[in-house]
Amino acid sequence: MDVAFTAEQGAFRRQIRSWIKENLAPDWGGPRFVGAEDEAENASFQQEWERSLHAAGFQGIHWPEAYGGRGKTIIEHLIVSEELGRASAPEGINTIGKELVGPILLALGTEEQKRELIPRILNLEDIWCQGFSEPGAGSDLAGLSTKAVLDGDHWVINGQKLWTSFARFANKCILLARTDPTKPKHKGLTLFMVDMNTPGITVRPLTQITGRQEFNEVFFDDARVPANSHLGEVDGGWHAAVGVLGYERATARLYRQARFLAEFRSLITILREKGLLVDADIILKSRAGALLAELRALRLLNLRTASRIANGHPIGPEASVIKLYWSEMHQRIMDFAMDALPGPMVTGDSQVERFRFLYLHSRAETIYAGTSEIQRNIIAERMLGMPRRG
Amino acid sequence: MQFEFSHEQKLIAESVARRFEQASDVQGTQDPRETIRLLNDLGIFEHAILDCVTAVAVAYELGKILAPPPWADMMAASMTFPTQTLNVSALCEESTLLAIPLRHETSFSKGEVTGTAMLPVAKALALLPSPHTGNPGWLLTEDIVSCSNSARTIDESIEIAHAEINNPAREIGSSSERDLSNLRLLLILGEMVGAATACFEKTVEYAKERKQFDHEIGSYQAIKHMAADAAMQLEAMRAAVEYAAWCTDSAQVDAAERSAALFSARSIVGEQAKTIAEKCMQMHGGIAFTWDYGLHRFLKRIVFWRNTAILPEQAGRELAELMAQADSVLENAPLEAT
Numbered sequence: 001m002d003v004a005f006t007a008e009q010g011a012f013r014r015q016i017r018s019w020i021k022e023n024l025a026p027d028w029g030g031p032r033f034v035g036a037e038d039e040a041e042n043a044s045f046q047q048e049w050e051r052s053l054h055a056a057g058f059q060g061i062h063w064p065e066a067y068g069g070r071g072k073t074i075i076e077h078l079i080v081s082e083e084l085g086r087a088s089a090p091e092g093i094n095t096i097g098k099e100l101v102g103p104i105l106l107a108l109g110t111e112e113q114k115r116e117l118i119p120r121i122l123n124l125e126d127i128w129c130q131g132f133s134e135p136g137a138g139s140d141l142a143g144l145s146t147k148a149v150l151d152g153d154h155w156v157i158n159g160q161k162l163w164t165s166f167a168r169f170a171n172k173c174i175l176l177a178r179t180d181p182t183k184p185k186h187k188g189l190t191l192f193m194v195d196m197n198t199p200g201i202t203v204r205p206l207t208q209i210t211g212r213q214e215f216n217e218v219f220f221d222d223a224r225v226p227a228n229s230h231l232g233e234v235d236g237g238w239h240a241a242v243g244v245l246g247y248e249r250a251t252a253r254l255y256r257q258a259r260f261l262a263e264f265r266s267l268i269t270i271l272r273e274k275g276l277l278v279d280a281d282i283i284l285k286s287r288a289g290a291l292l293a294e295l296r297a298l299r300l301l302n303l304r305t306a307s308r309i310a311n312g313h314p315i316g317p318e319a320s321v322i323k324l325y326w327s328e329m330h331q332r333i334m335d336f337a338m339d340a341l342p343g344p345m346v347t348g349d350s351q352v353e354r355f356r357f358l359y360l361h362s363r364a365e366t367i368y369a370g371t372s373e374i375q376r377n378i379i380a381e382r383m384l385g386m387p388r389r390g
Numbered sequence: 391m392q393f394e395f396s397h398e399q400k401l402i403a404e405s406v407a408r409r410f411e412q413a414s415d416v417q418g419t420q421d422p423r424e425t426i427r428l429l430n431d432l433g434i435f436e437h438a439i440l441d442c443v444t445a446v447a448v449a450y451e452l453g454k455i456l457a458p459p460p461w462a463d464m465m466a467a468s469m470t471f472p473t474q475t476l477n478v479s480a481l482c483e484e485s486t487l488l489a490i491p492l493r494h495e496t497s498f499s500k501g502e503v504t505g506t507a508m509l510p511v512a513k514a515l516a517l518l519p520s521p522h523t524g525n526p527g528w529l530l531t532e533d534i535v536s537c538s539n540s541a542r543t544i545d546e547s548i549e550i551a552h553a554e555i556n557n558p559a560r561e562i563g564s565s566s567e568r569d570l571s572n573l574r575l576l577l578i579l580g581e582m583v584g585a586a587t588a589c590f591e592k593t594v595e596y597a598k599e600r601k602q603f604d605h606e607i608g609s610y611q612a613i614k615h616m617a618a619d620a621a622m623q624l625e626a627m628r629a630a631v632e633y634a635a636w637c638t639d640s641a642q643v644d645a646a647e648r649s650a651a652l653f654s655a656r657s658i659v660g661e662q663a664k665t666i667a668e669k670c671m672q673m674h675g676g677i678a679f680t681w682d683y684g685l686h687r688f689l690k691r692i693v694f695w696r697n698t699a700i701l702p703e704q705a706g707r708e709l710a711e712l713m714a715q716a717d718s719v720l721e722n723a724p725l726e727a728t
Contacts, residue, residue: 001443002392003636010726265720289706293654299722300629307393321622379621380614384594387609
């Protein structure tokens with residue numbers, strides 16, 4: 001067993017750490033923790049940040065150099081993720097491109113698709129949104145009803161997608177649609193790459209619990225896309241989406257742990273400034289320690305996943321373990337903030353604004369990217385081999 | 391980076407598991423002397439034979455079969471002291487047990503140790519932190535400590551001894567870099583993870599077979615979700631204990647990180663091993679409550695160690711103290727090879 005990074009990996013960590021220090025506004029992670037409330041202003045800020053990361057060589061770390069990636073390993077990807085998380089760096093606007101579309105393209109795309117589209121994800125020429133969930137198909141994603149019908153050399157798409165983050169600023173959508181309604185529900189689905197400027201597509205923003213508007217509804221009314229717009233095989237979309245989602249669930253959000261730890265550091269500082277966490281606060285201290293232990297365990301789960309991938313082992317349902325662990329733990333940290341700072345968390349105390357926001361924001365985390373209940377089903381059925389029903 | 395047991399570490403752990411499987415009566419009798427004899431046959435008590443990570447891999451196996459104490463005390467001692475200071479293997483050959491008190495109040499003068507101690511087993515040599523040198527100096531009683539008063543514990547296979555100690559003792563320094571107390575805690579954590587693993591595996595198998603309302607109970611989400619939570623907690627526990635062991639072995643890890651790793655493992659395993667065993671009982675239903683089925687033994691072993699040695703709440707507070715002393719604890723350790 002060896003949990004250490006190599007000296008070269010250590011040097012790489014110092015390189016990105018110093019780049020972040022020089023390039024990120026110094027108040028980030030403190031008073032400023034999200035972009036401007038104006039979504040358009042925020043979107044251009046996020047794009048600028050992602051472009052500068054790309055220009056400095058810190059995007060597509062473990063993607064092949066042939067497609068514009070850096071050709072390094074998952075370990076370097078983990079290091080960059082940890083350092084971005086540590087600085088609470090702005091979350092990018094093209095996360096769907098980088099975390100979902102890129103990996104699916106690399107796994108299933110044609111050589112031509114990879115050469116054309118991967119560099120455009122990295123340099124932000126394309127910003128992607130994800131058209132999976134629908135009003136009637138959330139956890140039961142395979143029950144979706146958006147249809148694509150082949151008409152000559154075009155697919156004609158009709159339906160509605162929901163909870164579509166970044167759709168207003170995206171020029172591309174990775175869409176899961178039903179192409180064969182006669183087949184069992186998991187088997188008649190196809191993945192499409194859709195240009196968001198296609199006539200017949202309407203985007204309507206949704207205001208979230210935090211007051212922000214990342215979510216959207218996307219309507220497809222006889223939207224016609226070229227016949228070669230599908231990614232992977234026609235009617236093979238479920239396999240494509242699920243196969244890649246598992247891997248992504250484990251590797252895409254490696255920055256979270258470091259980000260949560262940064263938040264926790266900041267929370268501890270606030271508690272100390274308010275005269276809390278002193279000797280007499282036995283219960284608060286014990287809870288703070290227990291949460292730090294969990295944050296550390298999450299890092300170890302990440303390191304273990306990265307180590308498995310780096311050593312050529314496949315990642316399967318254990319990805320669900322990590323998703324379940326971080327999403328529920330983050331809510332526990334915010335519960336701790338609620339209990340430790342009862343008044344400030346619900347009144348206008350500007351010092352704890354970040355935690356008020358995060359408390360609300362963290363409600364989504366056990367829901368999106370597969371609810372905690374879905375993750376538990378995956379763990380029980382695919383990892384423990386418990387019987388499926390129905 | 392290779393964050394899993396090496397091939398060799400797995401082989402050693404498997405050889406321990408096999409040895410105990412062949413001597414199947416050990417599990418029934420729970421004889422501590424038989425346990426240490428079997429381990430000694432495998433060379434486990436030879437000084438410097440085990441690194442901490444391998445020792446944890448072995449502890450997992452011993453936890454699964456609920457091997458009785460004081461094997462962890464003896465294993466930790468053999469890893470800490472060179473043979474010329476303390477020959478644990480030779481003690482095993484004489485069927486002599488060696489135990490570290492769970493609690494003690496003793497003083498040492500004129501070559502004799504006096505006071506009281508609570509030991510995890512009766513009739514053993516006692517290994518006590520030395521009042522002169524403090525940690526890591528230790529006192530070894532030279533006579534077997536006779537127990538004035540032994541008592542049953544929540545775990546029927548562990549009988550603790552409330553001993554009046556009035557024995558000759560010799561002071562033995564800890565020439566090794568290893569901290570005996572922490573090493574013992576690490577092995578106990580490994581034992582708890584092993585016990586929770588076995589308890590959980592038994593439960594998953596049961597849930598796949600037991601039928602109610604015409605279906606296997608494991609097909610119901612109420613059971614699946616409880617099992618999934620337990621599986622997740624087991625992963626976190628294993629990662630925390632193995633990392634704490636690796637930190638103990640690794641020169642590049644500083645003292646604060648090593649302490650933080652052990653406090654974290656105590657916090658996580660202390661809480662979660664108990665929760666897992668409790669969930670396993672719930673998933674089993676009524677049969678879990680019966681004596682003969684034996685699931686209760688895992689729960690009892692886990693809570694015994696949780697409450698006498700691991701003390702997760704205390705570990706949480708100690709970790710919070712450490713946060714106040716060393717900012718580095720609130721950062722991810724760089725873990726860079728030197």
